[in-house]
Amino acid sequence: MEGEPSVCRELLQIHERPSHPQLHISEEDNKDAAPSSTFTVEEPCINNSSEGFGFISLNLNAEQPSQIEEKPLKLRMLRIKLDQVNEENQNLRAMLHQITKNYTALQSHLLLAMEQQQQQLSSPRNHHHQLQKDERHDDMADAVLPTRQFLDINKPPQSDDNIQENNNKTNVSRKIMSTENVDCDETKQVKLKLTSELAKAVEDQVSETTWKKARVSIRARSDTPLIGDGCQWRKYGQKIAKNNPCPRAYYRCTMAIGCPVRKQVQRCANDKTILITTYEGNHNHSLPPAARAMASTTSAALSMLLSGSTTSTAGTTQLNPGLIPTLSTSASYPTITLDLTRPSNSPMQFQRPSSLSSFPSFPWPSYGFTEQSIGFPLSSKQPTMMASEKNLTLVDIVSAAISKDPNLTAALASAVSSFKGATQNSNNCTQISVSGHGTTSKTSAPLLGSGKLPQS
Protein backbone atom coordinates (compact mmCIF):
# COMPACT_ATOMS: atom_id res chain seq x y z
CA MET A 1 0.00 0.00 0.00
CA GLU A 2 2.99 2.24 0.04
CA GLY A 3 3.22 5.20 -2.26
CA GLU A 4 -0.08 4.65 -4.03
CA PRO A 5 -3.54 6.15 -3.67
CA SER A 6 -4.74 3.29 -1.58
CA VAL A 7 -8.37 4.37 -1.55
CA CYS A 8 -8.64 3.73 -5.25
CA ARG A 9 -7.14 0.31 -4.77
CA GLU A 10 -9.55 -0.40 -1.99
CA LEU A 11 -12.46 0.51 -4.19
CA LEU A 12 -11.19 -1.77 -6.87
CA GLN A 13 -11.02 -4.55 -4.34
CA ILE A 14 -14.55 -3.81 -3.26
CA HIS A 15 -15.73 -4.18 -6.81
CA GLU A 16 -13.96 -7.47 -7.02
CA ARG A 17 -15.78 -8.85 -3.98
CA PRO A 18 -19.22 -7.33 -4.08
CA SER A 19 -20.63 -9.81 -1.63
CA HIS A 20 -18.56 -8.28 1.12
CA PRO A 21 -18.35 -4.66 0.23
CA GLN A 22 -16.47 -3.40 3.23
CA LEU A 23 -14.47 -0.33 2.83
CA HIS A 24 -11.39 -0.15 4.95
CA ILE A 25 -9.33 2.95 5.00
CA SER A 26 -6.70 3.31 7.65
CA GLU A 27 -4.91 6.43 8.67
CA GLU A 28 -1.74 5.01 7.27
CA ASP A 29 -3.40 4.66 3.92
CA ASN A 30 -4.39 8.26 3.84
CA LYS A 31 -1.00 9.47 4.81
CA ASP A 32 0.13 8.15 1.51
CA ALA A 33 -2.83 9.48 -0.38
CA ALA A 34 -2.34 12.60 -2.37
CA PRO A 35 -4.09 15.63 -0.84
CA SER A 36 -5.93 16.26 -4.03
CA SER A 37 -7.42 12.80 -4.24
CA THR A 38 -11.18 12.52 -4.49
CA PHE A 39 -12.53 10.10 -1.93
CA THR A 40 -15.36 8.05 -3.24
CA VAL A 41 -17.36 5.70 -1.13
CA GLU A 42 -19.64 3.25 -2.81
CA GLU A 43 -22.81 2.31 -1.04
CA PRO A 44 -24.29 -1.08 -1.56
CA CYS A 45 -27.85 -1.23 -2.71
CA ILE A 46 -30.30 -3.80 -3.93
CA ASN A 47 -29.82 -4.42 -7.57
CA ASN A 48 -33.22 -5.23 -8.93
CA SER A 49 -31.99 -6.41 -12.26
CA SER A 50 -29.84 -9.20 -10.94
CA GLU A 51 -29.15 -11.10 -7.79
CA GLY A 52 -26.67 -9.80 -5.31
CA PHE A 53 -25.66 -6.32 -4.50
CA GLY A 54 -25.26 -3.39 -6.76
CA PHE A 55 -23.48 -0.18 -6.01
CA ILE A 56 -24.10 3.46 -6.24
CA SER A 57 -21.33 5.94 -6.04
CA LEU A 58 -21.31 8.62 -3.42
CA ASN A 59 -18.81 11.34 -4.01
CA LEU A 60 -17.84 12.74 -0.67
CA ASN A 61 -15.59 15.45 -1.87
CA ALA A 62 -16.99 17.69 -4.46
CA GLU A 63 -14.84 20.52 -3.26
CA GLN A 64 -12.02 21.96 -5.21
CA PRO A 65 -8.53 20.76 -4.31
CA SER A 66 -7.69 24.17 -2.89
CA GLN A 67 -10.61 23.95 -0.50
CA ILE A 68 -9.60 20.49 0.54
CA GLU A 69 -6.21 21.75 1.52
CA GLU A 70 -7.89 24.24 3.85
CA LYS A 71 -9.78 21.60 5.73
CA PRO A 72 -7.95 19.49 8.16
CA LEU A 73 -7.32 15.98 7.05
CA LYS A 74 -8.81 14.72 10.29
CA LEU A 75 -12.22 16.07 9.41
CA ARG A 76 -12.19 14.25 6.15
CA MET A 77 -11.16 11.11 7.88
CA LEU A 78 -14.03 11.40 10.29
CA ARG A 79 -16.39 11.94 7.43
CA ILE A 80 -15.10 8.90 5.68
CA LYS A 81 -15.45 6.85 8.81
CA LEU A 82 -18.97 8.08 9.26
CA ASP A 83 -19.78 7.00 5.78
CA GLN A 84 -18.16 3.70 6.44
CA VAL A 85 -20.58 3.14 9.26
CA ASN A 86 -23.48 4.22 7.10
CA GLU A 87 -22.29 1.94 4.40
CA GLU A 88 -22.09 -0.98 6.76
CA ASN A 89 -25.55 -0.18 7.97
CA GLN A 90 -26.86 -0.13 4.44
CA ASN A 91 -25.00 -3.27 3.70
CA LEU A 92 -26.57 -5.10 6.60
CA ARG A 93 -29.96 -3.77 5.63
CA ALA A 94 -29.49 -5.00 2.12
CA MET A 95 -28.38 -8.39 3.33
CA LEU A 96 -31.38 -8.62 5.60
CA HIS A 97 -33.62 -7.74 2.71
CA GLN A 98 -32.02 -10.38 0.58
CA ILE A 99 -32.29 -13.01 3.27
CA THR A 100 -35.92 -12.15 3.84
CA LYS A 101 -36.53 -12.39 0.14
CA ASN A 102 -34.91 -15.80 -0.06
CA TYR A 103 -36.75 -16.95 3.00
CA THR A 104 -40.08 -15.94 1.52
CA ALA A 105 -39.25 -17.74 -1.69
CA LEU A 106 -38.32 -20.83 0.27
CA GLN A 107 -41.55 -20.70 2.19
CA SER A 108 -43.54 -20.44 -1.00
CA HIS A 109 -41.67 -23.42 -2.32
CA LEU A 110 -42.43 -25.39 0.81
CA LEU A 111 -46.08 -24.45 0.66
CA LEU A 112 -46.20 -25.61 -2.92
CA ALA A 113 -44.60 -28.90 -1.93
CA MET A 114 -47.11 -29.39 0.84
CA GLU A 115 -49.97 -28.74 -1.51
CA GLN A 116 -48.55 -31.21 -3.96
CA GLN A 117 -48.35 -33.75 -1.21
CA GLN A 118 -51.99 -33.20 -0.39
CA GLN A 119 -52.88 -33.64 -4.03
CA GLN A 120 -50.87 -36.78 -4.05
CA LEU A 121 -52.88 -38.11 -1.15
CA SER A 122 -56.00 -37.43 -3.15
CA SER A 123 -54.74 -39.23 -6.23
CA PRO A 124 -53.01 -42.42 -5.18
CA ARG A 125 -52.26 -43.43 -8.74
CA ASN A 126 -49.63 -40.74 -8.77
CA HIS A 127 -48.40 -41.74 -5.37
CA HIS A 128 -45.27 -43.52 -6.45
CA HIS A 129 -44.39 -40.89 -8.97
CA GLN A 130 -44.88 -38.13 -6.46
CA LEU A 131 -42.71 -39.81 -3.90
CA GLN A 132 -39.62 -39.04 -5.90
CA LYS A 133 -40.65 -35.42 -6.21
CA ASP A 134 -41.36 -35.22 -2.55
CA GLU A 135 -37.96 -36.53 -1.73
CA ARG A 136 -36.43 -33.66 -3.63
CA HIS A 137 -38.68 -31.18 -1.94
CA ASP A 138 -37.89 -32.73 1.34
CA ASP A 139 -34.23 -32.02 0.97
CA MET A 140 -35.09 -28.39 0.73
CA ALA A 141 -37.53 -28.61 3.56
CA ASP A 142 -34.80 -29.94 5.74
CA ALA A 143 -33.59 -26.44 6.15
CA VAL A 144 -36.92 -25.41 7.57
CA LEU A 145 -38.52 -28.34 9.27
CA PRO A 146 -37.23 -29.72 12.48
CA THR A 147 -35.39 -32.95 12.37
CA ARG A 148 -36.33 -33.86 15.88
CA GLN A 149 -37.46 -37.41 15.88
CA PHE A 150 -40.40 -38.91 17.55
CA LEU A 151 -39.63 -37.90 21.06
CA ASP A 152 -36.81 -36.78 23.23
CA ILE A 153 -36.38 -38.59 26.45
CA ASN A 154 -34.02 -38.50 29.35
CA LYS A 155 -33.35 -34.83 28.98
CA PRO A 156 -32.21 -32.66 31.86
CA PRO A 157 -34.86 -30.86 33.83
CA GLN A 158 -36.00 -27.51 32.71
CA SER A 159 -34.45 -24.67 34.58
CA ASP A 160 -36.16 -21.51 35.69
CA ASP A 161 -34.13 -19.56 33.19
CA ASN A 162 -36.00 -21.24 30.43
CA ILE A 163 -39.39 -20.13 31.60
CA GLN A 164 -39.23 -16.83 29.81
CA GLU A 165 -38.03 -18.55 26.69
CA ASN A 166 -40.89 -20.97 26.90
CA ASN A 167 -43.30 -18.10 27.24
CA ASN A 168 -41.95 -16.72 24.02
CA LYS A 169 -42.46 -20.06 22.36
CA THR A 170 -45.92 -20.16 23.76
CA ASN A 171 -46.60 -16.89 22.07
CA VAL A 172 -45.61 -18.45 18.79
CA SER A 173 -48.23 -21.12 19.29
CA ARG A 174 -50.78 -18.51 20.16
CA LYS A 175 -49.93 -16.49 17.11
CA ILE A 176 -50.59 -19.53 14.97
CA MET A 177 -53.87 -20.18 16.70
CA SER A 178 -54.97 -16.62 16.21
CA THR A 179 -54.39 -16.72 12.50
CA GLU A 180 -56.30 -19.88 11.81
CA ASN A 181 -59.44 -18.26 10.53
CA VAL A 182 -57.92 -15.73 8.19
CA ASP A 183 -57.38 -17.04 4.73
CA CYS A 184 -55.32 -14.97 2.36
CA ASP A 185 -51.95 -15.33 0.78
CA GLU A 186 -50.27 -12.94 3.12
CA THR A 187 -51.69 -14.75 6.07
CA LYS A 188 -50.54 -18.02 4.62
CA GLN A 189 -47.07 -16.64 4.51
CA VAL A 190 -47.32 -15.50 8.08
CA LYS A 191 -48.73 -18.82 9.15
CA LEU A 192 -46.00 -20.65 7.38
CA LYS A 193 -43.41 -18.51 9.04
CA LEU A 194 -44.99 -18.98 12.40
CA THR A 195 -45.24 -22.69 11.81
CA SER A 196 -41.57 -22.72 11.14
CA GLU A 197 -41.00 -20.80 14.33
CA LEU A 198 -43.15 -23.24 16.19
CA ALA A 199 -41.26 -26.13 14.71
CA LYS A 200 -38.06 -24.65 15.97
CA ALA A 201 -39.62 -23.98 19.31
CA VAL A 202 -40.83 -27.55 19.35
CA GLU A 203 -37.34 -28.77 18.80
CA ASP A 204 -36.05 -26.67 21.62
CA GLN A 205 -38.84 -27.35 23.99
CA VAL A 206 -38.90 -31.07 23.56
CA SER A 207 -35.28 -31.18 24.52
CA GLU A 208 -36.15 -29.42 27.70
CA THR A 209 -38.72 -31.85 28.90
CA THR A 210 -38.97 -32.20 32.58
CA TRP A 211 -40.15 -35.73 32.33
CA LYS A 212 -37.90 -38.67 32.02
CA LYS A 213 -40.19 -40.46 29.62
CA ALA A 214 -43.06 -39.27 27.56
CA ARG A 215 -45.00 -40.92 24.81
CA VAL A 216 -47.17 -40.15 21.89
CA SER A 217 -50.00 -42.53 21.29
CA ILE A 218 -52.09 -42.59 18.17
CA ARG A 219 -55.45 -44.23 17.88
CA ALA A 220 -56.62 -45.06 14.40
CA ARG A 221 -58.99 -47.56 12.92
CA SER A 222 -57.21 -50.28 11.07
CA ASP A 223 -57.97 -53.86 10.20
CA THR A 224 -54.33 -54.66 9.74
CA PRO A 225 -51.92 -55.41 12.59
CA LEU A 226 -49.78 -52.41 11.81
CA ILE A 227 -49.96 -49.03 10.22
CA GLY A 228 -46.88 -48.00 8.33
CA ASP A 229 -45.13 -44.96 9.72
CA GLY A 230 -42.10 -44.76 7.49
CA CYS A 231 -39.74 -46.48 9.86
CA GLN A 232 -38.40 -49.99 9.98
CA TRP A 233 -39.30 -52.01 13.03
CA ARG A 234 -38.46 -55.35 14.51
CA LYS A 235 -40.71 -57.10 16.92
CA TYR A 236 -38.98 -58.11 20.10
CA GLY A 237 -41.78 -59.15 22.33
CA GLN A 238 -45.43 -59.65 22.88
CA LYS A 239 -47.45 -59.56 26.02
CA ILE A 240 -51.00 -59.96 27.15
CA ALA A 241 -51.66 -56.90 29.18
CA LYS A 242 -54.08 -56.77 32.03
CA ASN A 243 -57.66 -55.82 31.24
CA ASN A 244 -57.11 -56.35 27.55
CA PRO A 245 -57.38 -59.75 25.84
CA CYS A 246 -55.58 -58.38 22.83
CA PRO A 247 -51.82 -58.89 22.98
CA ARG A 248 -49.52 -55.94 23.04
CA ALA A 249 -46.66 -56.13 20.59
CA TYR A 250 -43.32 -54.48 21.20
CA TYR A 251 -41.26 -53.14 18.34
CA ARG A 252 -37.81 -51.67 18.13
CA CYS A 253 -36.54 -49.37 15.42
CA THR A 254 -34.01 -51.16 13.24
CA MET A 255 -33.12 -48.37 10.89
CA ALA A 256 -29.89 -47.86 12.78
CA ILE A 257 -27.91 -49.89 15.24
CA GLY A 258 -28.72 -48.90 18.75
CA CYS A 259 -31.66 -46.70 17.90
CA PRO A 260 -33.58 -46.37 21.16
CA VAL A 261 -36.99 -45.72 19.64
CA ARG A 262 -39.63 -48.28 20.47
CA LYS A 263 -43.25 -48.58 19.84
CA GLN A 264 -46.10 -50.58 21.20
CA VAL A 265 -49.02 -51.71 19.15
CA GLN A 266 -52.20 -52.90 20.73
CA ARG A 267 -55.83 -53.10 19.83
CA CYS A 268 -58.35 -51.32 21.94
CA ALA A 269 -60.12 -53.64 24.32
CA ASN A 270 -63.49 -52.01 23.76
CA ASP A 271 -63.26 -51.56 20.03
CA LYS A 272 -60.94 -54.01 18.35
CA THR A 273 -61.00 -52.12 15.12
CA ILE A 274 -59.02 -49.39 16.81
CA LEU A 275 -55.29 -49.78 16.71
CA ILE A 276 -53.29 -47.96 19.35
CA THR A 277 -49.71 -47.21 18.44
CA THR A 278 -47.49 -45.70 21.09
CA TYR A 279 -44.08 -44.24 20.34
CA GLU A 280 -41.28 -43.73 22.79
CA GLY A 281 -37.74 -42.55 22.39
CA ASN A 282 -35.66 -40.53 20.02
CA HIS A 283 -34.14 -41.75 16.78
CA ASN A 284 -30.37 -41.53 16.58
CA HIS A 285 -30.31 -41.45 12.80
CA SER A 286 -31.77 -39.58 9.89
CA LEU A 287 -35.28 -40.49 8.90
CA PRO A 288 -36.94 -41.04 5.57
CA PRO A 289 -39.26 -38.23 4.53
CA ALA A 290 -42.41 -40.00 5.62
CA ALA A 291 -41.05 -40.81 9.03
CA ARG A 292 -39.72 -37.30 9.36
CA ALA A 293 -43.17 -35.90 8.84
CA MET A 294 -44.39 -38.23 11.50
CA ALA A 295 -41.61 -37.13 13.78
CA SER A 296 -42.55 -33.51 13.33
CA THR A 297 -46.14 -34.24 14.05
CA THR A 298 -45.56 -36.25 17.16
CA SER A 299 -42.92 -33.86 18.36
CA ALA A 300 -45.34 -31.02 17.99
CA ALA A 301 -47.95 -32.93 19.92
CA LEU A 302 -45.50 -33.88 22.60
CA SER A 303 -44.14 -30.39 22.78
CA MET A 304 -47.56 -29.03 23.52
CA LEU A 305 -47.90 -31.62 26.19
CA LEU A 306 -44.56 -30.89 27.73
CA SER A 307 -44.70 -27.14 27.51
CA GLY A 308 -48.16 -26.80 28.98
CA SER A 309 -48.18 -23.77 26.80
CA THR A 310 -51.83 -23.46 26.05
CA THR A 311 -53.30 -21.15 28.54
CA SER A 312 -54.73 -19.34 25.57
CA THR A 313 -58.37 -19.92 24.88
CA ALA A 314 -57.90 -19.46 21.18
CA GLY A 315 -57.67 -23.17 20.68
CA THR A 316 -60.74 -24.14 22.57
CA THR A 317 -62.91 -21.64 20.84
CA GLN A 318 -62.30 -23.32 17.56
CA LEU A 319 -62.94 -26.80 18.64
CA ASN A 320 -65.60 -28.55 16.74
CA PRO A 321 -67.77 -31.09 18.48
CA GLY A 322 -65.70 -33.96 17.16
CA LEU A 323 -62.60 -32.81 18.93
CA ILE A 324 -63.22 -33.59 22.53
CA PRO A 325 -60.16 -33.84 24.68
CA THR A 326 -60.46 -36.29 27.53
CA LEU A 327 -58.27 -36.96 30.46
CA SER A 328 -57.12 -40.20 31.92
CA THR A 329 -54.80 -41.06 34.75
CA SER A 330 -54.22 -44.63 33.73
CA ALA A 331 -51.00 -44.25 31.82
CA SER A 332 -47.68 -45.18 33.39
CA TYR A 333 -45.95 -42.33 31.61
CA PRO A 334 -47.12 -38.94 30.46
CA THR A 335 -48.78 -39.76 27.22
CA ILE A 336 -50.47 -37.67 24.62
CA THR A 337 -52.97 -39.53 22.51
CA LEU A 338 -54.11 -38.47 19.09
CA ASP A 339 -57.47 -40.05 18.61
CA LEU A 340 -58.25 -40.20 14.93
CA THR A 341 -61.14 -42.56 15.27
CA ARG A 342 -63.96 -40.27 16.16
CA PRO A 343 -66.19 -38.69 13.55
CA SER A 344 -66.56 -34.96 13.49
CA ASN A 345 -68.57 -32.22 11.95
CA SER A 346 -65.77 -30.97 9.83
CA PRO A 347 -66.86 -29.05 6.79
CA MET A 348 -64.30 -30.95 4.79
CA GLN A 349 -66.11 -33.35 2.61
CA PHE A 350 -65.30 -36.91 2.01
CA GLN A 351 -64.55 -37.19 -1.66
CA ARG A 352 -65.25 -40.50 -3.19
CA PRO A 353 -63.47 -41.21 -6.42
CA SER A 354 -65.70 -42.23 -9.23
CA SER A 355 -63.91 -45.52 -9.61
CA LEU A 356 -65.14 -46.52 -6.20
CA SER A 357 -68.59 -45.15 -6.51
CA SER A 358 -70.07 -48.59 -6.15
CA PHE A 359 -68.85 -48.87 -2.62
CA PRO A 360 -71.17 -47.89 0.13
CA SER A 361 -70.70 -44.58 1.77
CA PHE A 362 -68.80 -44.56 5.03
CA PRO A 363 -69.51 -42.16 7.80
CA TRP A 364 -65.98 -41.16 8.59
CA PRO A 365 -64.97 -37.90 7.10
CA SER A 366 -61.29 -37.47 6.65
CA TYR A 367 -58.62 -34.86 6.44
CA GLY A 368 -58.95 -34.67 2.72
CA PHE A 369 -58.44 -38.35 2.20
CA THR A 370 -60.48 -40.06 -0.38
CA GLU A 371 -61.51 -43.61 0.09
CA GLN A 372 -59.07 -44.50 -2.58
CA SER A 373 -56.23 -42.62 -1.04
CA ILE A 374 -56.68 -44.29 2.28
CA GLY A 375 -57.13 -47.64 0.68
CA PHE A 376 -60.60 -48.12 1.92
CA PRO A 377 -62.90 -49.84 1.67
CA LEU A 378 -61.09 -52.99 0.84
CA SER A 379 -63.24 -55.96 0.81
CA SER A 380 -62.07 -59.52 0.77
CA LYS A 381 -63.14 -59.65 -2.83
CA GLN A 382 -60.41 -57.28 -3.75
CA PRO A 383 -57.38 -58.43 -1.86
CA THR A 384 -54.89 -57.26 -4.44
CA MET A 385 -56.30 -53.84 -4.86
CA MET A 386 -53.29 -51.62 -5.37
CA ALA A 387 -51.45 -52.76 -2.32
CA SER A 388 -48.54 -50.38 -2.73
CA GLU A 389 -50.70 -47.43 -3.53
CA LYS A 390 -52.99 -48.14 -0.67
CA ASN A 391 -50.31 -48.15 1.92
CA LEU A 392 -51.87 -45.55 4.10
CA THR A 393 -49.30 -44.68 6.65
CA LEU A 394 -49.68 -43.31 10.07
CA VAL A 395 -47.79 -40.38 8.74
CA ASP A 396 -50.51 -39.79 6.22
CA ILE A 397 -53.17 -39.91 8.82
CA VAL A 398 -51.60 -37.77 11.46
CA SER A 399 -49.72 -35.32 9.33
CA ALA A 400 -52.67 -34.70 7.12
CA ALA A 401 -54.90 -34.48 10.11
CA ILE A 402 -52.91 -31.72 11.67
CA SER A 403 -52.00 -29.90 8.52
CA LYS A 404 -55.50 -30.03 7.09
CA ASP A 405 -57.39 -29.25 10.17
CA PRO A 406 -56.26 -26.51 12.51
CA ASN A 407 -58.91 -27.71 14.88
CA LEU A 408 -56.80 -30.69 15.73
CA THR A 409 -54.00 -28.42 16.72
CA ALA A 410 -56.51 -26.49 18.72
CA ALA A 411 -57.68 -29.71 20.25
CA LEU A 412 -54.15 -30.52 21.24
CA ALA A 413 -53.85 -27.14 22.77
CA SER A 414 -57.06 -27.55 24.63
CA ALA A 415 -56.09 -30.98 25.82
CA VAL A 416 -52.79 -29.77 27.09
CA SER A 417 -54.51 -26.90 28.77
CA SER A 418 -56.76 -29.33 30.54
CA PHE A 419 -53.83 -31.53 31.24
CA LYS A 420 -52.00 -28.70 32.89
CA GLY A 421 -54.72 -28.49 35.43
CA ALA A 422 -54.99 -32.19 35.80
CA THR A 423 -51.34 -32.62 36.57
CA GLN A 424 -51.80 -30.54 39.64
CA ASN A 425 -53.94 -33.27 41.04
CA SER A 426 -52.08 -36.26 39.76
CA ASN A 427 -48.45 -37.03 39.35
CA ASN A 428 -46.68 -38.11 36.21
CA CYS A 429 -49.36 -40.54 35.31
CA THR A 430 -51.70 -38.47 33.29
CA GLN A 431 -52.79 -39.29 29.82
CA ILE A 432 -54.10 -36.77 27.39
CA SER A 433 -56.45 -37.82 24.68
CA VAL A 434 -57.23 -35.62 21.75
CA SER A 435 -59.90 -36.74 19.40
CA GLY A 436 -59.75 -35.82 15.79
CA HIS A 437 -61.71 -36.60 12.72
CA GLY A 438 -62.40 -40.19 12.06
CA THR A 439 -60.19 -41.87 9.59
CA THR A 440 -60.38 -45.50 8.91
CA SER A 441 -57.57 -47.20 7.21
CA LYS A 442 -56.76 -50.50 5.82
CA THR A 443 -53.28 -51.19 4.66
CA SER A 444 -52.17 -54.06 2.57
CA ALA A 445 -48.48 -53.42 2.49
CA PRO A 446 -46.08 -54.25 5.28
CA LEU A 447 -43.83 -51.78 6.95
CA LEU A 448 -40.85 -50.49 5.13
CA GLY A 449 -38.24 -53.17 4.81
CA SER A 450 -40.16 -55.59 6.88
CA GLY A 451 -40.83 -58.72 5.01
CA LYS A 452 -43.39 -60.09 7.35
CA LEU A 453 -46.26 -58.84 9.31
CA PRO A 454 -46.51 -59.73 12.94
CA GLN A 455 -49.19 -62.16 13.76
CA SER A 456 -50.57 -60.28 16.64
Added chain:
DNA sequence: CGAGTTTGACCCGCGC
Protein backbone atom coordinates in the same frame (compact mmCIF):
# COMPACT_ATOMS: atom_id res chain seq x y z
C1' DC B 1 -28.57 -69.30 5.68
C1' DG B 2 -29.94 -64.94 7.27
C1' DA B 3 -33.53 -62.01 8.79
C1' DG B 4 -37.47 -61.64 11.32
C1' DT B 5 -41.04 -63.63 14.61
C1' DT B 6 -42.64 -66.28 18.52
C1' DT B 7 -42.83 -67.22 23.22
C1' DG B 8 -41.48 -68.53 27.78
C1' DA B 9 -38.28 -66.87 31.12
C1' DC B 10 -36.35 -63.22 33.36
C1' DC B 11 -35.77 -58.44 35.20
C1' DC B 12 -37.36 -54.55 37.57
C1' DG B 13 -40.32 -51.09 39.56
C1' DC B 14 -44.17 -50.38 42.38
C1' DG B 15 -47.72 -51.09 45.83
C1' DC B 16 -49.06 -53.49 49.86
Added chain:
DNA sequence: GCGCGGGTCAAACTCG
Protein backbone atom coordinates in the same frame (compact mmCIF):
# COMPACT_ATOMS: atom_id res chain seq x y z
C1' DG C 1 -40.28 -59.18 51.59
C1' DC C 2 -43.67 -60.61 48.40
C1' DG C 3 -46.61 -60.55 44.51
C1' DC C 4 -48.13 -58.34 40.41
C1' DG C 5 -47.63 -56.46 35.98
C1' DG C 6 -45.06 -54.18 32.34
C1' DG C 7 -41.12 -54.56 29.66
C1' DT C 8 -37.11 -57.08 27.73
C1' DC C 9 -34.20 -61.01 26.54
C1' DA C 10 -32.92 -64.82 23.89
C1' DA C 11 -33.39 -69.48 22.14
C1' DA C 12 -36.28 -71.78 19.06
C1' DC C 13 -38.84 -71.40 15.12
C1' DT C 14 -40.48 -69.79 10.43
C1' DC C 15 -39.93 -68.14 5.96
C1' DG C 16 -37.99 -66.72 1.63
